[in-house]
Amino acid sequence: MxxxxxxxxxxxxxxxxxxxxxxxxxxxxxxxxxxxxxxxxxxxxxxxxxxxxxxxxxxxxxxxxxxxxxxxxxxxxxxxxxxxxxxxxxxxxxxxxxxxxxxxxxxxxxxxxxxxNVRKAPAKPKTIKVKCGFCKGSGKGLTGLYECPICHGEKEINVYDPPEKCKPCNGTGKDLPLSTMCPKCHGTGYRNTVPAKSIRSRKY
Incomplete structure (x- = not known):
């Protein structure tokens, strides 16, 4: 057996x-x-x-x-x-x-x-281009002699989708009636602006 x-x-x-x-x-x-x-x-x-x-x-x-x-x-x-x-x-x-x-x-x-243990990379938020609130898409500063200090003459700025207008300045980017930059949105006219990698000093 x-x-x-x-x-x-x-x-x-x-x-x-x-x-x-x-x-x-x-x-x-x-x-x-x-x-x-x-x-x-x-x-x-x-x-x-x-x-x-x-x-x-x-x-x-x-x-x-x-x-x-x-x-x-x-x-x-x-x-x-x-x-x-x-x-x-x-x-x-x-x-x-x-x-x-x-x-x-x-x-x-x-x-x-x-x-x-493998962590997925967080999904990147979608960004879109909108008209600059400070220059209303003209690319010019207040005097019209220099480029816009916010969009640097690009006429548009990057914001996260969906865009959210700044309520204190109603999307104008200006601290009326002084016509200076809105301290809340820093002149962009939007609450959810994509941070710039560098800030360049520009004339109005």
């Missing part, structure tokens, strides 16, 4: 598939075991020719044998899901699968941790 490795490996693969599904489904505990009926147990013994289905050990001492649930679901007592194994083969199959499941859980944990 010897262990039929091909058959043992087949049972290992089937059991691992069932256990893996349980792990993936997040089931921490196995379902309650439903033992086969006596008549069903006798049918399994008869079907296996009163021998271990893994090594052909004769079924002489019932205490040394187990009814094995092939798919790993102890609540599935259907005859096609059951087979007769000696304690040695039964322990071998479950021992191999337990190691495989342990490694699988570890791999899943490491993979999950890696994904968790």
């Amino acid at each position: 010897g262990i039929n490795e091909a058959k043992i490996e087949s049972y290992v693969n089937q059991l691992f598939t069932g256990e893996k599904k349980r792990v993936d489904a997040g089931e921490r505990k196995k379902k309650e075991r439903i033992s086969p009926e006596d008549s069903q147990g006798k049918e399994i013994v008869r079907r296996c020719n009163a021998k271990c289905d893994g090594c052909d050990l004769p079924y002489t001492d019932p205490h040394k044998f187990n009814i094995h649930h092939i798919d790993g679901d102890p609540s599935n007592p259907l005859t096609p899901n059951l087979t007769l194994l000696c304690s040695n083969c039964h322990n071998t199959i479950h021992g191999r699968v337990n190691n495989q499941i342990k490694n699988y859980r570890l791999t899943q944990k490491q993979t999950g941790a890696g994904k968790t």
Whole structure:
């Protein structure tokens, strides 16, 4: 008598598939075991020719044998899901699968941790160009002799979408009636202006 490795490996693969599904489904505990009926147990013994289905050990001492649930679901007592194994083969199959499941859980944990630690870059806010509030899109300063100190003659400024006009100056960019820059929006006419990388000194 010897262990039929091909058959043992087949049972290992089937059991691992069932256990893996349980792990993936997040089931921490196995379902309650439903033992086969006596008549069903006798049918399994008869079907296996009163021998271990893994090594052909004769079924002489019932205490040394187990009814094995092939798919790993102890609540599935259907005859096609059951087979007769000696304690040695039964322990071998479950021992191999337990190691495989342990490694699988570890791999899943490491993979999950890696994904968790990867931080996505925050989405950049959308920006749009609008007419400069201070020069009303003319690109000229108050006197008309120099370029606008806000848009630097570009006629437009960058703001975040959607644009939000400055309420104190009503989007004019001026601190009326003095016609100086609005201290709230700094002359842009908008509350959500995109900060300039550099500020150049300009004449009015």
